[in-house]
Amino acid sequence: MTIGDVAKACSLAVSTVSNALSGKPYVRKETRRKVQEAADRLSYRPSAVAQALRTSRSSTIGVLVPDITNPVFSWMVRGIDDVLFREGRSLFVCSTEGREDKQIQYMHALIDRQVDGLILISQHTHGDDIEAILDNGPPFVLIHRRRRGHKEDYVGIDNDAGMRLAMNHLVELGHRRIAFIRGPTTSTSVEERFGAYRTVIAEARLAAEANLVFQGDYTIEGGMQAGKFLLEQVPRPTAILAANDFSALGVIEAAMRLGFRVPEDVSVIGYDDIFIARMPQVQLTTVYQPKRDIGGAAATQLLRRIGALRRGRPKEVIFPVELHVRATTAPAYSGSRVGPWEQDEVLVP
Amino acid sequence: MTIGDVAKACSLAVSTVSNALSGKPYVRKETRRKVQEAADRLSYRPSAVAQALRTSRSSTIGVLVPDITNPVFSWMVRGIDDVLFREGRSLFVCSTEGREDKQIQYMHALIDRQVDGLILISQHTHGDDIEAILDNGPPFVLIHRRRRGHKEDYVGIDNDAGMRLAMNHLVELGHRRIAFIRGPTTSTSVEERFGAYRTVIAEARLAAEANLVFQGDYTIEGGMQAGKFLLEQVPRPTAILAANDFSALGVIEAAMRLGFRVPEDVSVIGYDDIFIARMPQVQLTTVYQPKRDIGGAAATQLLRRIGALRRGRPKEVIFPVELHVRATTAPAYSGSRVGPWEQDEVLVP
DNA sequence: CTGTTAGCGCTTTCAT
DNA sequence: ATGAAAGCGCTAACAG
Numbered sequence: 001m002t003i004g005d006v007a008k009a010c011s012l013a014v015s016t017v018s019n020a021l022s023g024k025p026y027v028r029k030e031t032r033r034k035v036q037e038a039a040d041r042l043s044y045r046p047s048a049v050a051q052a053l054r055t056s057r058s059s060t061i062g063v064l065v066p067d068i069t070n071p072v073f074s075w076m077v078r079g080i081d082d083v084l085f086r087e088g089r090s091l092f093v094c095s096t097e098g099r100e101d102k103q104i105q106y107m108h109a110l111i112d113r114q115v116d117g118l119i120l121i122s123q124h125t126h127g128d129d130i131e132a133i134l135d136n137g138p139p140f141v142l143i144h145r146r147r148r149g150h151k152e153d154y155v156g157i158d159n160d161a162g163m164r165l166a167m168n169h170l171v172e173l174g175h176r177r178i179a180f181i182r183g184p185t186t187s188t189s190v191e192e193r194f195g196a197y198r199t200v201i202a203e204a205r206l207a208a209e210a211n212l213v214f215q216g217d218y219t220i221e222g223g224m225q226a227g228k229f230l231l232e233q234v235p236r237p238t239a240i241l242a243a244n245d246f247s248a249l250g251v252i253e254a255a256m257r258l259g260f261r262v263p264e265d266v267s268v269i270g271y272d273d274i275f276i277a278r279m280p281q282v283q284l285t286t287v288y289q290p291k292r293d294i295g296g297a298a299a300t301q302l303l304r305r306i307g308a309l310r311r312g313r314p315k316e317v318i319f320p321v322e323l324h325v326r327a328t329t330a331p332a333y334s335g336s337r338v339g340p341w342e343q344d345e346v347l348v349p
Numbered sequence: 350m351t352i353g354d355v356a357k358a359c360s361l362a363v364s365t366v367s368n369a370l371s372g373k374p375y376v377r378k379e380t381r382r383k384v385q386e387a388a389d390r391l392s393y394r395p396s397a398v399a400q401a402l403r404t405s406r407s408s409t410i411g412v413l414v415p416d417i418t419n420p421v422f423s424w425m426v427r428g429i430d431d432v433l434f435r436e437g438r439s440l441f442v443c444s445t446e447g448r449e450d451k452q453i454q455y456m457h458a459l460i461d462r463q464v465d466g467l468i469l470i471s472q473h474t475h476g477d478d479i480e481a482i483l484d485n486g487p488p489f490v491l492i493h494r495r496r497r498g499h500k501e502d503y504v505g506i507d508n509d510a511g512m513r514l515a516m517n518h519l520v521e522l523g524h525r526r527i528a529f530i531r532g533p534t535t536s537t538s539v540e541e542r543f544g545a546y547r548t549v550i551a552e553a554r555l556a557a558e559a560n561l562v563f564q565g566d567y568t569i570e571g572g573m574q575a576g577k578f579l580l581e582q583v584p585r586p587t588a589i590l591a592a593n594d595f596s597a598l599g600v601i602e603a604a605m606r607l608g609f610r611v612p613e614d615v616s617v618i619g620y621d622d623i624f625i626a627r628m629p630q631v632q633l634t635t636v637y638q639p640k641r642d643i644g645g646a647a648a649t650q651l652l653r654r655i656g657a658l659r660r661g662r663p664k665e666v667i668f669p670v671e672l673h674v675r676a677t678t679a680p681a682y683s684g685s686r687v688g689p690w691e692q693d694e695v696l697v698p
Numbered sequence: 699c700t701g702t703t704a705g706c707g708c709t710t711t712c713a714t
Numbered sequence: 715a716t717g718a719a720a721g722c723g724c725t726a727a728c729a730g
Contacts, residue, residue: 002707013717018709028715048461049407050707052398053722060462068430068442069423078418081444085451090458092409093417093442095430102434109439112397113409220624249628256629275569279598280605281630351723362701367725375699399723402706702729707722714717 001044009038021046052114059089061302062110063119064103068095070218070246071274072291073121076143079295080119087303089116098184098217100124107133117302119143119295122187139305141298146188153305155298155317159189162287162321163196163241165347166269169285169323170239171200174332175267177207179237181216181226181247193243193271212237216247223250224257231258231266238266238332245270245277245286252284252328263330273324283327288346290319323347350393358387370395401463409439410651411459412468413452417444419567419595420623421640422470425492428644429468436652438465447533447566449473456482466651468492468644471536488654490647495537502654504647504666508538511636511670512545512590514696515618518634518672519588520549523681524616526556528586530565530575530596542592542620561586565596572599573606580607580615587615587681594619594626594635601633601677612679622673632676637695639668672696 003021007014012035020027020035027035038044052058061084065073077093084091092115094106103123110118111133118140124130125147134140134147141153170178180197183190194213201208211233216222223242227250230237242248248270252262260266270277270286277284297317305312325345352370356363361384369376369384376384387393401407410433414422426442433440441464443455452472459467460482467489473479474496483489483496490502519527529546532539543562550557560582565571572591576599579586591597597619601611609615619626619635626633646666654661674694 003709004707014707015709015718016716019716022709026715031715045457045461047402047463047707048458049398049401049463050722051709053396053402053706053724054708054710056722058398058462068417069420069427071418071420074418074423077442078444081417085454088458090441090455090462091443092439093426094439095427105434106439108394109397109437112394113407113439114396114398253629276625276628279625279631280602282628352725353723363723364702364725365700368700371725377699380699396723399706400725402708402722403724403726405706700730702727704725704727706724709720709722711720712718714715 001042003044003046006035006039006042006044009042010034056114057116058114059087060092060113060115061089061117061119061299062092062094062107062113062115063121064094064096064106064123065121066096066098066123066218068093071276072244072272075274075291076121076295076298079292079297080299081295082292083296083299083303096123100127100130104129104133107137111137116306117141119298119302120145122189124185125187139302139310141302141305143294143298144187144189148188151314153301153314153316155294155301155319156189157289157294157319157321159192159321160196162271162289162323163193164200165321165323166241166271166287167197167200167204169325169329169347170241170267170269171204171206173239173267173329175206175239176332177212177235177237177239179212179214179230179233179240181214181223181230181240181242181251183243184215184217184222190243197241207237216243216250218244218246220246220250220253223247224254225250227251227254228258231255231260236266239269239329240266241269243271245272245274245284248284248286248328249276249282263328267329267332269329277324277326285326285329286324288322288324294319320348350391352393352395355384355388355391355393358391359383405463406465407463408437409441409462409464410466410468410648411441411443411456411464412470413443413445413455413472414470415445415447415472415567417442420625421593421621424623424640425470425644425647428641428646429648430644431641432645432648432652445472449476449479453478453482456486460486465655466490468647468651469494471538473534474536488651488659490651490654492643492647493536493538497537500663502650502663502665504643504650504668505538506638506643506668506670508541508670509545511620511638511672512542513549514670514672515590515620515636516546516549516553518674518678518696519590519616519618520553520555522588522616522678524555524588525681526561526584526586526588528561528563528579528582528589530563530572530579530589530591530600532592533564533566533571539592546590556586565592565599567593567595569595569599569602572596573603574599576600576603577607580604580609585615588618588678589615590618592620594621594623594633597633597635597677598625598631612677616678616681618678626673626675634675634678635673637671637673643668669697
């Protein structure tokens, strides 16, 4: 079924059929009807591949995520899909596992397929290969990881405020030895969060020791290792702040295995507020970020960039965060408080 | 950067460049080297779109999932990606939310883009539109939902055995009033699970009442509604079996809100064994299925189908299941047993 | 072994 | 308002 078949079926030129189908204004009403009818009857569908070759636009978007099985990212993808589906666009979703080689290979594959744009969620933004691709490829929007020294479209959250909220909460509960589990790589987001941690440590004159910082990998398993390491320190931290919820969940698991109670023996705070955090059995105190909205905002901005303002000035969207206080934080050495879970106590900056 | 530029750069015909780059055996070694060198220097990459138009193969695969934020499906996608990435193929992942219209729209979009094959995870397989697409489209592999009356490539699990394992476990614990939360639509998997439930009910002469079956939608929220409904029945079921883990998690949340203890007041069993189920705070007894392997098997079979044996006879892969007994099941009216979580007790058929 | 040529299915001038 | 023709970038006959 090609456009030629339709043309034949209604004895018109292919160009006329093309014009009719793509809604050109100067096609006679009667002709358009005839074409439409024939196309429907033959259940003709234009080849998106041929269209892409001809127009060098594919109505396709590429999305790179570090790990599709992590709810943070799958909810962002959902937000992207929300807005792109309405526009009749399709998504290539690629899970890079944080590996730079895989990211590069996928970026090439996507661009070879003429994607109209790219959304990079927490991906590598530096290195010759990646920068070359970015600079010569289609429009893109970055989520949660900027490229240093570049002003480009970016969607993220107020990492600093989120960390301060979390830290202040702990300080108010009397914690002085607060450990931190950072992310796996040096990225702008990780730096912002880590920076805020250190700032508050300094400001509030809290314990500042190298052994109070551990590098995780954003997985539950990594969080367990981190938790084991941190909880075996002497003296032991009374609170552990994790750079994401998976790490925090791992810490809690490690704590339980080691016989510590959360929050009586150690307070734990996560970051992201994935749905697991609000389960009644879990009730993880964590910093909330609007994952679905973040995805939606990135998609909207990308659409804008693909369309009219290809060369507008870059736009940064920074979403505010909230601290959702649940049941994994309590006064230092309290042995008491268990938070309510009927309703979160929400702290905003 | 087109193949023409490369040809010019090394004063050869485009066809020779094409042959050299695609590894045709009859290209002179020296020529191949020269071409390769020029291509590298110009950092030439062939247009996948042009290749697809010409060869009508795109080295892309379309994957349809009901909900990308559900770990069951994202882990299957991961398994698919494991095997497809190695082959240099890209994945279109589409989240259909169980909506038939969205599924149809995505299937069309995918086929318009010349995907070489489709993997349908728990998708609609009936209805004129969908059957027409299936019958005229590219090769496909079905996961967890067959098309009735057709022998086609299928990857699934032994639903019947899983349900029997779960039911027998409950019967052995002395439960006689066992409720069931079924899936949202009538699909072969749902029917298999529901069928096994009813069979055991009959075989063991357990309570068989319409109000002991509730239709969920595979979400936590749906599970909560189901749990609320079921736990308000008089007499109350002593155990609730859910068709998936999300539903079971919702039941537990509902139970807690209503003041029931799990498993003392009511036992709960899930299905899938998502990673949440094994968290120490959750310890959900559930039927395990190898999600990643299932995805991998589907991808492997699709590759086979795309390659040599386009017309081989259909292959069905049925993975065995295991019951992972954790802490949400206990003897009826026991008020006692709390399962161990250091090590699952694994029951196999 | 290398080059010439004919499309793949579509859109887009440019004539008519 | 419609049609003829060129060409997007590539591969596969086929000729040499």
